[in-house]
Amino acid sequence: MSFMTPAGNRSSLLPEKRINVTQGTTRVTSDSAVVLTTVLGSCVAACLFDGIAGVGGMNHFLLSEPREGDLSFGAQSERYGAYAMELLINExxxxxxxxxxxxxxxxxxxNMHAGMHKIGSANARFAIGFLARDGIPLTYSNLGGNAARRVDFRAVKGQARCRVLTDQPPDESKTTPTLAASLGDVELF
Structure with a gap:
């Protein structure tokens, strides 16, 4: 697979090194051949990059925050948004x-299952609020709905692709990504 810019130009012909970012993990890279990839349902992945430094990363968190009375420590902490976001930024x-x-x-x-607690919506609200409080511009988002997504992120260049996964033929009205406030350019591949 080659990465494409919005104009359709090939952005790189380097061999890819794909790294899967699983639930509750965070990965950061400065290797331009690395593509961080994940599959999401109600979970949220934040993709951050600094194009000047040539550094980018992705996390994958399951829940916005622990439920009342739940303890979060050690490896369990990464499944929660606050820890995952802080870890990604610090790395x-x-x-x-x-x-x-x-x-x-x-x-x-x-929100994968009708009639159940809207975990996905809570995760999305948390991530948007965290970025706003931390002063990191959200330049693009593809959040919500009821279908899983596969995300590929060439972190160093800030290039991303998000595909909605469904058993049904694509319905463009439901798969069109939402754009965040105009705070920068998004380079898709």
Whole structure:
């Protein structure tokens, strides 16, 4: 697979190194051949990048925050949004990113089962609020709905692709991504 820019130009012919970002994990890279990939339902993935430093990363969190009375510690912590977001930002800073240059994309947050608690909506609200409080511009989002998504992110270049996964033929009215406030350009591949 080659990465495409919105104009349709090939952006790289380097061999890819695909790294799967599973539930409750965070990955950061400065390798331009790395593609971070994940599959999301109600979970949310935040993709952050600093194009000048050439550093980017992705997390994948399951729940916005622990339920009342639940303890979160150790490896369990990464499944919660607050820990996953802080970890992603801190790992980006360690790798040379500068907070004021970071840009964010958010994906996921689907409400997969009708009639159940809207975990996806809670996750999406949390991620949007966290970025706003931390002063990191949300330049693109594809959140909500009721279908799973596959996200591929060439983190160093800030290039992303999100595909909605369904057993039904694509319905463009439901798969068109939502754009965040005009705070920057999104380069899709």
């Amino acid at each position: 980006m800073l360690k790798a040379g990113a500068v907070r004021r240059r970071m840009k964010a994309y958010l994906y996921g947050g689907a």
